Amino acid sequence: MYESRLDMGTPMPLKIGMPVTLTVDGRPVTVTAGASVMRAAAEAGIKVPKLCATDSLDAFGSCRVCLVEIEGRKGYPASCTTEVEDGMVVHTQSRELDELRSNVVELYVSDHPLECDTCSANGDCELQDVAASLGVESSRYGMNGAGHQQAARDDSNPYFAFDPSQCIVCYRCVRACDDIQGTFALTVDGRGFASKIVAGQAQSFMDSDCVSCGACVDHCPTEALIEKPVMQKGQPDRSITTTCAYCGVGCSFHAELKDGEVLRMVPDQQGQANEGHACIKGRFAFGYATHKDRITRPMIRENINDPWREVSWEEAFSYTAERFRAIQQEYGPDSIGGITSSRCTNEETYLVQKMVRAAFGNNNVDTCARVCHSPTGYGLKTTLGESAGTQAFNSVASADLVMVMGANPSDAHPVFASRLKRRLREGAQLIVADPRRIELVSSAHIKADHHLALRPGSNVAFINAMAHVVVTEGLEDAAFIEARCESGPYQKWREFISGEQNSPETTERITGIPASELRAAARLFATAPNAAIYYGLGVSEHSQGSTTVMGIANLAMATGNLGREGVGVNPLRGQNNVQGSCDMGSFPHELPGYRHISDASVRSLFEQEWNTQLRPEPGLRIPNMFDASISGNFKGLYVQGEDVAQSDPNTHHVEKALQSLECLVVQDIFLNETARFAHVLLPGSSFLEKNGTFTNAERRISMVRKAIEPLAGLEDWEVTMALSNALGYPMNYGHPSEIMDEIARLTPTFQGVSYAKLDRLGSIQWPCNDEAPEGTPTMHVDEFVRGKGYFAITGFVPTDERATRKYPLLMTTGRILSQYNVGAQTRRTANSEFYAEDILEIHPFDAEERGISEGDWCGIVSRAGETVLRAVLTDRVQPGVVYTTFHFPSSGANVITTDNSDWATNCPEYKVTAVQVSHVSEPSEWQKEYRDFARRQEELLEKARV
Amino acid sequence: MQEVQQLAKMANQIADNFSFHDDAVDRISDHIKRFWAPSMQRKLIEFDQSGEAELKPEVRAALKTLGTD
Structure with missing residues (x-):
């Protein structure tokens, strides 16, 4: 058994105080004021027996095992709850202490089975350790405690x-x-x-x-x-x-x-x-x-109605290379492209975009961030100069007010939600701007000061109104603006935002938020010493997603809430490596480090390193690839670790695009929905099977380390490398660390990153370079990356997707805690016991009007398509709004979503779809066709396996 | 929706969002150059020239500047 880490017993005090020197068992030790005697002893290398104490929880003092003697004090104080004092002399060992501790432990074991040899925790049990250290093997109080020993085990949780x-x-x-x-x-x-x-x-x-x-x-x-x-x-x-x-x-x-x-x-x-x-x-x-569904052998087929044929890796690579080159020969060099994955490592996404640019010879590379946070990239680059969030997660510990907009961290980013809730319980104030009453609005010991239940599609009107109140009520941080922001654009913005069209009284009819409440929320935000904004896909996935991101940045700049702990603009990224895949040059117009492909000097760096010529124009984005495929100009696509057939909007359109391809290559761990349309299936490797790095929403680069060998024999980066070699563009990396070294050579924000440094520091937040050799937790401290902050004009342009007589309800989408994204991973775990199907949340008023009861099947029709889901009646959604998730392919949530997208980035408008809902008795036509198609494809896969 | 109609819709959306600026035409042109593949630009120009595209005047003006740099 390996050694677990040393538990210091109680946490390090939150605030580092004056040094305090004391003596523990004759050893002098210096710790910070506020530390416990137990922690001081641990710092001195002395282990005090304990049961209720652990260094991740505040001291509780209930078990009475950690008693010590302190010279000059009466009795035997608990070391976990006793704070150190200068000159204190502590003894942790004595006959009296042993007797006291043994007595307590005997009381514990009198109501605890002493069958350690057959216990699953044998060797990992603190009671066993403490009893052994005190020589307690039985109890004077008997061994048949009635308190617990007859109690039944609860096996209800699957894990x-x-x-x-x-x-x-x-x-x-x-x-x-x-x-x-x-x-x-x-x-x-x-x-x-x-x-x-x-x-x-x-x-x-x-x-x-x-x-x-x-x-x-x-x-x-x-x-x-x-x-x-x-x-x-x-x-x-x-x-x-x-x-x-x-x-x-x-x-x-x-x-x-x-x-x-x-x-x-x-x-x-x-x-x-x-x-x-x-x-x-x-x-x-x-x-x-x-899981048994894992694909572990490469497969190919001529036509999507053919059975799959298992082949060697070599045959799969040469077959793909031949088909891609033949397509380019017939339809031109721009007729193929690739999609990188936010579930893959930085090194893997870097290689895919490199292969597209260098081996395919075009810039037709995009990533799934297109459909989630591409507006964040555009909006933050425009206003602040860098396409990334500004803070570390633990910055929230210094926030006095938090505004959560279009995000549901309790479900989608639960570990951050817990950190946030801790700060809220300590007294920070909370504004939630969301059409739906998310868990944060009212949960255990937390109540939002304002829940601004805005209508879907009105984000820009809302954020403008917030800024309007700040400016017109004199709540700006004039000194910050003067020192940190461009004057000309600010003056223009100030004039724009002060206009009556942005007043809460005017926007009330757009947003549905009462003007008085919005004014109160804006005042609260502007007057908080530290106000932080956290936002999610409810901001970005709109026809004005980029505009809202710029509006958020404007609000933060106007109130001086950037450049220090406790504030900032914080996008909560959906998938594990959304930030990284964007950093790595996955967008068709940008090389790694967010540098435009048209910049000849930047291009030249890559051309020298890669020994090739690069095209200077942007390539196709994912929706553009689909449109071009249907038009007949785009014929070959390599998709790594992404399931566009389920995740992208307007399923009918996506399926038509995939069917129009002559060669679709999918690299994935499962036969996902997209792979059902594929001609080549390359087995992927899960995160447990490879080495690399992920970059999280706070720009933190962390190591991914191989725990088990890849089931199919190759890590994903090795697959891309071999495919590139088969295409005639040589790649010869021996380990992902070499790929990172290349990234560091070419990308200023990664210049100081290496695997050795990551191993040493644990993780690094970029930028990491000569100016910040150990990384940058808080960005824009003295100046913005672009120099001066830029106030962008954020005029409200209503989406085309509006409620009408035919489609009177607005549908919005989101996530649930136990399922993840398209569900390919979580559906293949016991998490489905917690959430087994996507459902439609509908307000009881809207349900009653339509004769819909709890659990009824509902037909949901939009101008894009129709599907059927079971109804859940709840006032979490407001009247006029319905809500669903998209974790199960048979639900067809994206059959309904439309081809509307963000004006600047083409990020789909998942969050606003006008629909009608009615009570029905059978699945939709699409769902019936989907089941038949999915069953047929499973059969074709089974034939290959037989 | 056909590809060219989609392109026209996207271009009009860009125009709407830059309509709050005095230099909207330049911004539309710059945005399309920076983010649209040349094939998309070419298809929209051809669609405009076909007379079937419903484009805002600012988009038409911006299209005239594409490929002239």
Whole structure:
């Protein structure tokens, strides 16, 4: 068994105080004021026995095992709750202390089975360790405690079990649920020996409010809360530190293995993005990596109605290269392109864009960030000079007011949500701008000061009105604007934003937000010492997504909320490597580091390094590729780790585009929806099977380390490299670190990044270069990346997608906690026990008008298409608005969404679709056709496997 | 929607969003040059020349400047 890290017993004090020197068991030790005696002892290398204390939770002082003697003091104070003092003399060992501790431990074990040899936690149990250290093997109080030993185990959660007979009621699980996760799902019922841990209202874990983040399991000192794979297979024997492949928080985990199999993912207490916390997806939903659906052999076919044929890697590469070259011969060099993935590593996306530009000979490369955060890139580059968020996640700890706009972190970025909630419980104020009453609006010990339930499609009107109040009520930070922003554009913007068209009284009829409430919210925002904005896809996925991002930046600049801790403009990125895939030059108009392809000096750098000529014009973006495919000018596409057939809007259009291709190459771990239209299937590797880096939403580059060998034999970067070689453009990297070295040579913001430095520092937030050799947690500190901040004019242009008599409701889309994006990963785990189908949320008034009851099938029709979902009646959505998720392909959520897109970037307008809803009794035509098509494609796959 | 109609819609959207600026035509032209593939630019120009495109005057003016640099 490997050694777990040293637990210091209590946390480092939040504020570093004066140094305090004391003596522990004769050893002098200096710690910061506010530290506990237990922590000081640990710093001196002295381990004080403990059960209820751990350094990720505030001291609680309940177990009475960590007692010490302090000269000049009476009694035996608990070392976890006693603060150090200068000159203090502490003794942690004495006969009296041993007797006291042994007595307490005997009381514990009198109500705890002493069958350590057969216990799953054998070797990883703090009670076992403490009892052994004190020589306690039995109890003078008997061994048949009635408090817990007969209690039944709760196996309701698919990932972990709760065995009350093993519980010592140390409250660590309760405190972790309260203080770290912020769900308050656990409590202690009863007193004394009768006290027991209960979930919810004495329910099973599965029926309670528990969100399966695993914090209780992490903090349990015994086997009471334990992962089921560990129960079944025993303690892990190896651990690899890596980075989660789900959302843009980018949590650091220890992948713990036994006999080469990953048993559990344990959040890394040293993880700089997650600080030891996790969510249900990263913590538990990793089983997809070894799911039976994994594709492990390359396959090819002439036609999508043919059976797949398994081939060698070499044949797959030569077949693809021949078909791509033949297409270019017939239709021209621009007739093929590639899509990089935000689920793949920086090194992999870098290689794909390099292959497209150097081997395909065009700039037809794009990434799935096109359909989520491309407006963030455009908007922040225009106003601040860099296409990235401005802060580290832990900056929120210094925020006095947080505005969350178009984001639902509780579901989509749960670990950040927990961090945010902790700050809110400490007293920070909260404004939520969202059409839907998301969990943050009102949850345990949290209530938003303002929930501004704006109508879908009115973001720009809203953000302009906020700025209007700031400017017209004299709430601007004039000194900041004077020192940090361009004067001319500011004066023009000031005149524009002061116009009556932007007043809350005028915008009220557009946004639906009462003017008085908006004014109050704007005043709150402008007068907070530190106001931070966090936003998500509810901002970017609109026809004016880029404009809203610029409006957000304008508001932050106007109030001086940039360039220090506790403030900033913070896009919450959807997928794990959205930031990285954009950084790596995945957009058709930009080389790595967001430098335009038309810049001859930048192009020249790459041309020299890559030994090729690059085209100076932008290539096609994903929607443009689809349009060109249907027109007959675009014929070949290489898609790495992306499922456009499910994730992109207007499914009918996407399917037609994919069917129009002569050669579609999909590299993925599963036969995803896009692969059903493919001619070549290249097996991908999951994050557990490769080395590389991910960059999260706070620009943090973190290592992805291989825990198991790739199931198909090759890591994704090796596949792209081999394909490039087959196309005649040589690539010869021996390890992803060499790719990163090349990125660092060519990209100023990555200049100082290397694997060696990442290993040393744990992670690095770019820019990392000579000026910032260890990275940049907060951007734009003394000046903006572009020099002076630019106030952009953000006129409101209503979307074409409006409610009409035919389509009277506005549909918006989002995510759920347990499922992730298109669900390809999470649907292949027990997470589906928490959410098994996409549903339609509809307000009871709208439902009643249509004769729809809870659970009824609803036909949802838009001008793009029709689908059928089950109804959930809820006032989380406002009348006139319906909501759904898109995690299941058969739901066809994107059959309804339209081809409307952001004016600047073509990011689809997922968040506004005019629909009509009616009660129906059978699936839509598309759903029937989808089932037939999917079944046929599965059969064709089965034939290849046979 | 056909590709050229989609391109026309996108160009008109760009014009709407730059309509708050005095130099809208220059901004439309610059935006299309920076973000549109040459094939897209060419197709929209041809569509405009066919007389079937419903384009805003600012877009038409911007298209005239494309390819003249």
